Amino acid sequence: xxxxxxxxIERYGAATRINHWIVAISFVLLALSGLALxxxxxxxxxxxxxxGPWTRILHPFIGCFMVIAFLLLGMKLWRDNTLQRRDWxxxxxxxxxxxNREQNLPEVGRYNGGQKIxxxxxxxxxxxxxxxxxxxxxQYFSGYFSVDVVRLGALAHAFFGFVLIxxxxxxxxxGIWVKGSIRAMTRGWVTPGWAWKxxxxxxxxxxxxxxxx
Amino acid sequence: MALQSLDIVRRSATTLPSPEVRGAHTGQVAKxxxxxxxxxxxxxxxxxxxxxxxxxxxxxxxxxxxxxADLSEHSWTLMRFxxxxxxxxxxxxxIRKDGCMHCEDPGCLKACCGYCIAGCPFDIPRISKKDKKxxxxxxxxxxxxxxxxxxxxxxxxxxAIVFGSKQDMTEHAQERIEDLKSRGFDQAGLYDPAGVGGTxxxxxxxxxxxxxxxxxxxxxxxxxxxxxxxxxxxxxxALFAIVATAAIGFLHYIGIGPNETDExxxxxxxxxxxxxx
Numbered sequence: 001x002x003x004x005x006x007x008x009i010e011r012y013g014a015a016t017r018i019n020h021w022i023v024a025i026s027f028v029l030l031a032l033s034g035l036a037l038x039x040x041x042x043x044x045x046x047x048x049x050x051x052g053p054w055t056r057i058l059h060p061f062i063g064c065f066m067v068i069a070f071l072l073l074g075m076k077l078w079r080d081n082t083l084q085r086r087d088w089x090x091x092x093x094x095x096x097x098x099x100n101r102e103q104n105l106p107e108v109g110r111y112n113g114g115q116k117i118x119x120x121x122x123x124x125x126x127x128x129x130x131x132x133x134x135x136x137x138x139q140y141f142s143g144y145f146s147v148d149v150v151r152l153g154a155l156a157h158a159f160f161g162f163v164l165i166x167x168x169x170x171x172x173x174x175g176i177w178v179k180g181s182i183r184a185m186t187r188g189w190v191t192p193g194w195a196w197k198x199x200x201x202x203x204x205x206x207x208x209x210x211x212x213x
Numbered sequence: 214m215a216l217q218s219l220d221i222v223r224r225s226a227t228t229l230p231s232p233e234v235r236g237a238h239t240g241q242v243a244k245x246x247x248x249x250x251x252x253x254x255x256x257x258x259x260x261x262x263x264x265x266x267x268x269x270x271x272x273x274x275x276x277x278x279x280x281x282a283d284l285s286e287h288s289w290t291l292m293r294f295x296x297x298x299x300x301x302x303x304x305x306x307x308i309r310k311d312g313c314m315h316c317e318d319p320g321c322l323k324a325c326c327g328y329c330i331a332g333c334p335f336d337i338p339r340i341s342k343k344d345k346k347x348x349x350x351x352x353x354x355x356x357x358x359x360x361x362x363x364x365x366x367x368x369x370x371x372x373a374i375v376f377g378s379k380q381d382m383t384e385h386a387q388e389r390i391e392d393l394k395s396r397g398f399d400q401a402g403l404y405d406p407a408g409v410g411g412t413x414x415x416x417x418x419x420x421x422x423x424x425x426x427x428x429x430x431x432x433x434x435x436x437x438x439x440x441x442x443x444x445x446x447x448x449x450x451a452l453f454a455i456v457a458t459a460a461i462g463f464l465h466y467i468g469i470g471p472n473e474t475d476e477x478x479x480x481x482x483x484x485x486x487x488x489x490x
Contacts (some may be wrong), residue, residue, distance in 0.1 A: 037326065043226045052226070052326055053345075098465065100472045129259050135327070139345055150331045151439040154324075158443055162451040166458045173462035179473045192486065193479035198472075207486050 008189040017188055019073045020162055026066035027168060033059040034161050060137050067130050074123060080110040081120070087113035102197055110202040118171055125164040132157040223326030240378030244352065244363060245386055246310050247417040248427065249393055249401070250373035253278065253292055253308040257365035258373060261290045263455065264353065264364035284311065286348040288342040290365060293428035297420075309427040310374065313337045313350035317410030320436040321347075323444045332444075334409060334434035352413065365458070382415060389417050408435030 012020070033055045036045035049055040086197070087107040090097070090113040096104040097114065134141050135153030135164050175181045180194040195203040221231050262268060269287035272280065290312035297305045307346040314335050324332025329347050330340065338349045353363035362376040363369070375385060386403045393401035402421025405411050416430070424430040 005337070039452055040226045040228045041452075050485065052441065056326065099469055102472075136329075136331075138330075138340060142330075146329055148439075150328075151437050151443070154328055154331055155439050155443040157448075158447055158451070162447070169455065169458045169462065173465070177462075177466060177471055179471050191474060191479060192482035193476075194474040194480035196485060197396075197474050197478040204487070204489070205483065208239055208489055 007191060009192055009195050009203070010188060011184040011190050011195075012188045014188065016073070016076060017185060019069060019076070023066055023069045023073055026062055026069060027164075029062050030059065030066060031161075031165050031168070033062070035165075036196055038158060038161070052101055057139075060133055063129070063133055067126055070122070070126060074119075077111075077119065081111070081116045083116050083120075084109075090114075091117070107201045108199045109205075110199060112199070114174070118167055121167045122164065125160045125167070128156055128160040129164065132160070221226075223319075223322060225322050240380045242352075242357060242376065243379035243382040243413045243415055244315075244366060245375045245377075245382040245415050245417065246387075247373045248307065248309050249389070249398075249417055249419050250371045251278065251292075251308045251310065252371055253306070254370060254371075255280075255292050256370060257310055258290055258292060258369040259286070260364040260368035261350075262288075264356070265289065265351075275444055284337065284339055284349075286339045286343075287346065289313070295426060297426050297430045305419070307419070307427050307428060311337075311428065313352070313414065314409070314434075315350075315352055315413035317412065318436065319400060320370040320409065320440060321349075323436060324440050332436065332440050334431060334436060379411075379413065386415065386417050393417070393419060404430065404432075406434050408433050 005211070013060065029049075032045050033049055034149070035042045036049070036055055037043075037059065038207065046052045046055040049058055086203075089106045090108060093105055094114075096102075132153040134152055135145050136142060136157055145153070175185070178198065180190055184190045192207075224231055267287045267289065269281050269285055272282060274280075275282050279291065281288050281291065284291050290310055291478050293309045293311045295307045295461075296307070297307050299305050302489070314337070316334075320331035320332035320334050321338055322332070329338045330336075338347045339349050353365075356363060357376075366374045366376040375382065377385075383403065383405070390401045390403060398419040400420050400422040402415040402418060402423055404421060416424075416427075418424060418427065420426050424432050
């Protein structure tokens with residue numbers, strides 16, 4: 001792939017893509033093992049991880065791994081995800097968004113309001129999942145906390161896990177819905193038309209020759 | 214006495230009912246511990262060790278009679294000693310055999326798996342450092358299944374621990390309470406807390422109005438509302454919401470459809486590029 005090719009605009013470099021998919025695969029494993037431990041009806045999912053005890057053993061390690069991987073990704077994407085006035089306007093027009101009426105929406109930079117909200121939802125969820133997960137990590141840490149703290153940790157962990165799963169479902173669906181997005185994260189490039197349609201401010205920035213990230 | 218005690222009444226990690234046809238028609242079992250008769254000899258502790266093949270570490274003296282200092286994966290029952298100065302200024306030595314209360318509505322089971330400790334309102338289960346598995350009193354289900362009483366009951370020299378149907382044990386406790394009341398313990402009573410649906414290990418207490426005197430026996434034990442919320446309403450609601458989120462996405466795709474970039478957009482991009490370059 002060449003970014004000089006006029007039919008292609010680079011959106012994500014190889015390192016970012018690999019980082020994203022490491023986080024994504026870890027998340028899928030965490031969601032499956034977490035749901036297995038969350039509801040009896042989904043306990044059969046523990047078979048994917050070698051049974052109940054292995055699921056319980058593996059889940060927190062994968063969790064720590066994902067937090068580290070996300071930290072790297074998050075630091076990279078942080079600057080483009082700060083919410084601006086136009087993002088709030090975009091969010092208020094959510095009806096036009098879901099009905100594919102881009103012409104009514106304000107210009108969007110590298111990320112739109114929804115993507116930015118998702119970014120911060122993930123950060124809040126991880127910021128709560130990590131400490132609550134440590135509190136309920138019986139093998140190493142639970143002994144240091146009172147039983148009431150462990151109870152609260154278990155509830156908080158389930159709650160934020162649930163919020164994160166819902167948020168990621170929305171994220172995955174957005175990728176399926178807005179055609180061309182998945183290719184941006186698998187191959188790394190988008191067409192000029194895609195950038196012009198969905199992220200016009202970013203499109204201008206890129207085509208004006210302002211340094212690409 | 215019913216011998217089907219090894220039939221599983223409730224299981225964790227399933228939403229399906231357990232076999233329920235065979236019931237305990239001759240009454241459910243219960244162990245009654247009469248704290249007023251206990252002399253603190255620890256024969257029950259020894260019997261428990263022997264029957265269950267448990268050997269706790271030999272600890273150190275911590276300045277009181279409790280030994281070991283706490284329940285552990287190797288000590289499923291433990292005599293707890295509390296010194297209480299009653300309003301008359303007399304010293305009372307309140308000795309309570311601590312261990313699993315075998316709740317009718319067990320918080321440990323509700324919180325399983327791995328979180329039984331957080332679920333228990335009595336702070337009973339202990340996780341082994343060796344195998345990371347939880348251990349606690351089994352009510353000697355292997356003995357009870359063949360018509361024997363639990364090992365601790367068998368060993369008690371004063372008859373402070375008795376075992377039988379819950380109804381018989383409750384009646385027996387009432388006789389004891391009457392006797393205690395006639396001896397000046399007007400607050401004597403039976404500890405069978407309703408908050409956990411009653412227990413299958415019950416205490417006769419001289420001061421049933423102040424269970425806390427007995428080394429912190431909880432006054433109104435119940436499954437913590439946090440655990441109740443975590444394992445109760447959130448489960449079906451959260452699963453429903455997750456499925457609903459995915460379903461809304463699917464319906465959106467079918468109803469409104471994907472957002473595609475077409476030739477017009479590419480044309481728009483081309484024009485804009487030409488304008489700026």
